[in-house]
Amino acid sequence: MAEAAVVEGVSKHFDAGRRVEALIAVDLVVKEAELVVLLGRSGAGKSTLLTLIGGLDRPDAGTIHVGGLKVDALRGGDLDRFRQRTVGWAFQTAGLLPLLTALENVWLPLALLGQADGIAIGEARAVLRAVGLEDRADHRAYELSGGEQHRVALARALVKAPLLLLADEPTAQLDSESAREIAMLIRRAADSGTAVLFATHDRAVAEFADRVLVIEDGRVRESG
Template sequence: MMAEPLVQLRGVERRYLAGGTSVAALQGVDLDVAEGELVALLGPSGSGKTTLMGVIGGLDRPDAGSVMVGGIDVAALRGDPLAVYRLRTIGFVFQSPGLVPLMSAAENVALPLQLMGRPPAGAETSAFKALVSVGLEARMRHRSFELSGGEQQRVALARAIVKEPRLLLADEPTGQLDSETSAAIVDLIRSFRGRTTIIVATHDEAIAAMADRAVKIEDGRLFTGSMVSAGK
């Protein structure tokens, strides 16, 4: 028997009401992602990528359909279990790094571990290792406002991966970076393969090419079936 997919979405619907009109941000979305896969979610601006990532990551809730991640019924979570899900199961990287400006790189990376109740010494060691894995050990003590945009995004990656999340969600992680810096971020995300399952949202076909598989989203509808498999 095939192993259960880590992520399983069925019939996911999400509508927004804005300015008197209703926008179907997600329509009948079915998606399976196997443990260990690196999937690119490819679609133009406004196609529903962020909405889909939010629904999977427990930042948003579908109006209909089911969202299962690692056997957890994500759409049904409320309160503490939802907070724990976001903190432990999911690593999130957004278009903007969202670091705490006055905290050092190491403090930013250790923060989620502290929220998880890890002892400070262990959190510091893990933060150091995560910063090594993104090549930033030399910037550990820099406060985040003293880092370049690309460096800040590497710290954000370290902060997402330090928790060893089952699922890493990266929403247009190179959206604010020049192409050379973007390539370095993409290489780093690839280097996390084998450590976690990854979904990367992007409008950039070149970025999608690094994935095991690309799924396309357009007007809230997902196309998986006959997709030309990206990259390798």
């Protein structure tokens, strides 16, 4: 499989009264149709790494390529297009618009990309069907359970068919059954061709991975 994301020698620090080395010379590769789990405790650097790969911040050193684009060199409209089209996000909180229906929450990213309403709504319904929520499409977000809201959020991330899905602790606030459902859906997305980097502290998620990486004190290594 082709390489979807390549991180080479990436370092990042923060100054918060003292210098904190968040990432130190990180190397990693995520291939298309591969689910890579990034396992680490809170504060290990997981979210920082995903933020850099997703183009929301820049590294102090090193390079990041996603889909052949040098992410750390993108600026202005090119960076906006990368964020909108190439990368999908699944977060610890669902982040849905509560007064919109499940369908509207999923359809919205396509509308923002300028896709015709009829096509966008059809694609949104198809993705909701894929996550098992077709029958909840017309329910407002606040009427859904926590697990259902996370499934809608995952559908929203996948509806634009991103090359890379960045999952930042998407199961952290869920009960074990709902967490497993989300992990299985993310596994299915990878099987359908999406590259996935899944950051978590939950070792149970590792069973769904093609590879497991461990991040500790800003350094990334292969598990085992």
